[in-house]
Amino acid sequence: MSSIALVTPSSELLDRLQRTVDTPLLVQLTEALPAHPAELFDRLAGQIPEVLILDAAPPRAQEALALAAQFDEQFPNVTVVLVSDEAVAIGLAAIRAGVRDILHPQAGEAEIRWVLDRACKTSQMRPAGFDPLHQSVGDPQQGRVITVASPKGGVGKTAIATNLGVGLARHEPGSTVLVDLDVQFGDVDSALDLTAEYTLEDAVNSPAAQDPMVLKTFLTRHRSGLYVLPAPVMPAAADGITPEQIVSLLAMLAGEFRNVVIDTAAGISDPTLAAFDISTDLVLVTSMDVPAVRAMRKELATLAALGLSDTTRHLVVNLAEPGGGLTVADVEASLSSAVALTLPRSKVGLAATNQGIPLLESGVRDPLTKELRRLLARVAPQPAHRSPSSAPASPPRPRSPRLFIGKGSRR
Ligand SMILES: Nc1ncnc2c1ncn2[C@@H]1O[C@H](COP(=O)(O)OP(=O)(O)OP(=O)(O)O)[C@@H](O)[C@H]1O
Ligand SMILES: [Mg+2]
CATH class of the missing domain: 3.40.50.2300 (Response regulator)
Incomplete structure (x- = not known):
């Protein structure tokens, strides 16, 4: 028996x-x-x-x-x-x-x-x-792993990662998981207005670390159909999470999902290096100021030294606004790299973060939303047709900012 x-x-x-x-x-x-x-x-x-x-x-x-x-x-x-x-x-x-x-x-x-x-x-x-979570996913070994990174903080990594995650999931529910590798101060759950029962810390310290089926039960489903593994509740937990554990976890997720999107902390920390190791695509984000562009130049040099030049790269300039003294051409010249996309600074970007509803979920009409759609199409080209069963739910109504809602409600 x-x-x-x-x-x-x-x-x-x-x-x-x-x-x-x-x-x-x-x-x-x-x-x-x-x-x-x-x-x-x-x-x-x-x-x-x-x-x-x-x-x-x-x-x-x-x-x-x-x-x-x-x-x-x-x-x-x-x-x-x-x-x-x-x-x-x-x-x-x-x-x-x-x-x-x-x-x-x-x-x-x-x-x-x-x-x-x-x-x-x-x-x-x-x-x-x-596997009911992603019955429509084809070859399980073909997972695309997209890491969003930057040497500087506050340049829009989380905003971009959550929009990519939601955009991919709305196209094909169950196809995409978003992992918050900003292990100390990750805020993906807040940016998605999500209360998760389990975090990265739980996933690497439990049977989920050995079994993809169990790992899936540690993910939280966002209303868009995106699966999410948020960062630990307390920063101290980051010390107990090794790069080996992260690589193993990401490899398991890449075997199960068509898309793995990873948000990272500023700089090149161990978790970020672990993510780079397994990534198929890097979305490298800089703002349009001299310190950020200089830091990005060093990051690109580091990637080259690490032998990561082959990974598909998408250089994104965020928070662009006229009159700042730098142009996209200046950025390209300084980095000796073509800018894939320029995202404008927009009030709706900040409001989306405060409301916990990414722009690619709410669909707010704005130049920033339009450019985020272009970024999505570039990073993860999709077939033109969407099946009726994967039609997205109607967008939630914007609500007031959730200033006092934290991670305390988990477990
Ligand atoms: N294009 C934009 N226009 C306006 N606001 C933006 C834009 N992109 C990001 N923001 C806002 O800037 C702030 C920082 O963005 P975000 O948290 O995504 O940056 P980050 O790189 O993840 O920061 P950290 O390194 O601290 O994790 C957020 O309030 C976000 O809403
Ligand atoms: Mg962030």
Whole structure:
């Protein structure tokens, strides 16, 4: 028989089921059901069972159904069986939650064996590797990894990374993950008005670091269809995250998503170098002032010294405004590189950050939005047609700035 997990507070039920199946059950003897699949995998030390038996005796029925529905959506290869003496009362809800069968708590050995045999067969018949998060993604090894970086702070890396992420996700929901590698002070979650349960710190220090399926349960889905892994809640956590862990995590994500977008901190920190290592595209951002352009010149020289000259590069000038004394031609001459795109300074850029709604989500008509669309098309060329199922949701209404909302609400 396949691997079977049981979550129940009843050692009597455990004994009876264990006597019936040939292989040792993965067991959680506990009153509290896990709130979501990641928590269960955590408790099972990263093992993913083929069949999951949830004791749904009152008062746990609703929780068990909610958990079953999450497995149905995120892990359809895991077949869920409930144990309940209220099969009639919960039957319809159970069908809707994708439950395979309901076993009576006093079921005899023959019935238990029959139900579990069928559940195992169901699990084995489902296509291996079926993945609801990105069914439409083609070759999983072809993930594009786009890192947004700059030597200077405040030049618009996060604004650009979040817009690229949202733009790609709206085109093809489930295709894109955004990772915040500004490990000390990352604010991608704020720029997206997102409350995430798990952060980069959780992902690298848990079974998620070993298993792409588990890793996906550590991502938070943004309303645009973008998956997000925010930076740790506290800056001190950055010390415990190694470049090796980051490379391994990014490689796993690149194997699972068509696009991995990475926001970074200013400068060339270890996490940023780790991202450079695995990137297919670098979006290098500078503002239009002499110190920023000089710093970018040094960064380009460093990239060349590191042998990273081959990665596709998109040099972006942000916060451009007339009358500053520098022209795009000056920037190009100083950097001996062509500027791919110039983003104008615009009031809507600041408002978007404060409201947590990227311009490529709200679609506010503005020269900055237009140039961000051009950047998206350049960095990640898309097929011309969009399928009806991937049509974006209507943009949310702008709200007031969220000055006092922080990361404190996580976990
Ligand atoms: N083109 C623009 N027009 C107006 N405001 C902009 C523009 N680009 C970015 N901003 C604003 O500038 C501020 C800094 O942008 P952002 O946080 O994206 O920079 P950053 O490079 O990520 O900074 P840090 O290095 O601190 O992470 C934000 O308030 C953002 O809204
Ligand atoms: Mg930033």
